[in-house]
Amino acid sequence: MSVVTTLNLMGHTEAALRHYQDALGAETLFLMRFRESPDQSHTRAGMEDLIFHATFRVLDTVIMASDVGYEDSDSKPTFAGFSLALQMDSPVVAKRAFDALADQGQVVVPFAESKFTSWYGIVIDRFGVSWKLNVNATGG
Structure with missing residues (x-):
């Protein structure tokens, strides 16, 4: 399952x-x-x-x-209460992905060095999907 x-x-x-x-x-x-x-x-x-x-x-x-649930051309997807978390190995690759997801989206937490992990940021993309990008240099 x-x-x-x-x-x-x-x-x-x-x-x-x-x-x-x-x-x-x-x-x-x-x-x-x-x-x-x-x-x-x-x-x-x-x-x-x-x-x-x-x-x-x-x-x-x-x-x-x-697209199941599509009503008309004004329909907008809505997502709430969850994020898709990307665990990445490289801050360079993660920053590139973060910036691409942020294009026409909304930065919630800027991608930056973090006290609880190496690099972290949250972005809501142009489709309304929330993404958390995390880079942990120690591999955890």
Whole structure:
């Protein structure tokens, strides 16, 4: 048994996958559009090219994403009460990822040296997903 995070991106999944590929080196492992779904009960007119299901990998973690729940072009994803935490080995690589995630997003805690770990920062990306980036030079 496992738990896999699924991001319901409300019509923004394709853009998010591209952004995470550029920002984090994410790899899309699987992608199915609504028009390709064997169960068309979720598909409304105009949704055919949106993402029914996608699976992508960031570092060693698999995350799923979908446009299920999409209402209209004004729909905005909302995420609260959690963050995706990236444990990274290099402050240079982590800073590059932090800055890319912050592009059109919101910096909550600037990426900087920390008293409880080597480097740390929190950013909410342009899709509303909260990311905590941590670099621990001692490997913990």
